[in-house]
Amino acid sequence: MMETFISLTWSQDVEEGEAHVLVYTVTYLVAQLGKRLPFWFQFQAMPPIRPFGDWVILMMPQGSAYSSMDWYIKHSVTPDGRAVDGLAYLRLVEMEPWQSSTPHFDLALVGRDLNDAQGRSVLSVVRSGMAAVVSVHQLRRSFEKEERIVKLSHLVAHNFGRVVGIPLPGRKTGLQYVDEHSYCTHLCAMRPMMTLDDLVELSEQIRGRWGFYCDVCQSEMEAVFISKYYGMN
Numbered sequence: 001m002m003e004t005f006i007s008l009t010w011s012q013d014v015e016e017g018e019a020h021v022l023v024y025t026v027t028y029l030v031a032q033l034g035k036r037l038p039f040w041f042q043f044q045a046m047p048p049i050r051p052f053g054d055w056v057i058l059m060m061p062q063g064s065a066y067s068s069m070d071w072y073i074k075h076s077v078t079p080d081g082r083a084v085d086g087l088a089y090l091r092l093v094e095m096e097p098w099q100s101s102t103p104h105f106d107l108a109l110v111g112r113d114l115n116d117a118q119g120r121s122v123l124s125v126v127r128s129g130m131a132a133v134v135s136v137h138q139l140r141r142s143f144e145k146e147e148r149i150v151k152l153s154h155l156v157a158h159n160f161g162r163v164v165g166i167p168l169p170g171r172k173t174g175l176q177y178v179d180e181h182s183y184c185t186h187l188c189a190m191r192p193m194m195t196l197d198d199l200v201e202l203s204e205q206i207r208g209r210w211g212f213y214c215d216v217c218q219s220e221m222e223a224v225f226i227s228k229y230y231g232m233n
C-alpha cells in the first residue's frame with residue numbers, strides 16, 4: 001500500500017520566511033502525532049512531509065499542463081491577475097494525473113489575494129479531506145514580522161486540520177456547521193475561521209497554549225492517519 005504523504009507547495013511570490021512557517025508548522029503538527037502515539041509509530045512510519053515548494057517537473061516540456069506550480073497559478077488566477085480563484089485552483093489539484101495513484105494531502109500557500117466562489121477575498125479555500133489553498137495576502141497587509149508569523153502558523157494549523165478532515169462530521173459534542181463545513185467549538189485552531197477578524201480572535205485565544213488543537217480534534221487527526229494507513233477510507 002502507498003503511504004499517504006503531505007504535499008506542501010507555494011507560489012513564487014511567497015517569501016522565504018512565510019514558506020518556513022508553513023513547513024515548520026506542519027512538521028510540528030505531524031511530530032505531535034508521533035508523541036501522542038509513540039507505540040503505534042514505533043512500528044509505522046510517520047506520515048512523510050514533502051515540501052515541494054515552487055516546484056517544476058523537469059522531465060515535462062516547459063509550460064505543459066500540470067508541469068509546475070506556476071502552471072497551476074497561471075490557470076487559476078482571476079482575469080485581472082490580482083487574485084487566485086480558490087475553486088479553480090482546487091479543481092486543478094483534483095484533476096491532476098497522479099491524484100488517485102498517489103494518495104496525499106495537499107496544502108498550498110500563495111502570495112496573491114484569494115477569492116472564493118462568490119469572488120470575495122478569503123484566507124483559504126478548502127476541499128475537506130484533500131487539499132487547501134491559503135493566502136498570506138490579508139496577513140501581509142495587516143501585520144508585521146512576528147505577528148504575521150504567529151498568525152500564519154495558526155492559519156496553517158487550521159487549514160491543515162481541514163485538509164485532513166477534522167473535526168470529523170460524526171462527532172457528538174463541540175461540533176458546529178457553517179456553510180456545510182464542520183468546525184470545532186472548543187478552544188482550538190479548528191474553530192470557525194471565515195475572516196481575518198476570526199483569525200485574530202482565535203490567535204489571541206490559543207496563543208501561549210501548548211499545541212494548536214483541543215484533545216478531541218488531536219485524537220481525530222490521529223484516527224485519520226491511522227485509518228489512512230490501513231486503507232480504511
Ligand SMILES: [Zn+2]
Pocket residue numbers: 184185186187188189190191213214215216217218
Ligand atoms: Zn478542536
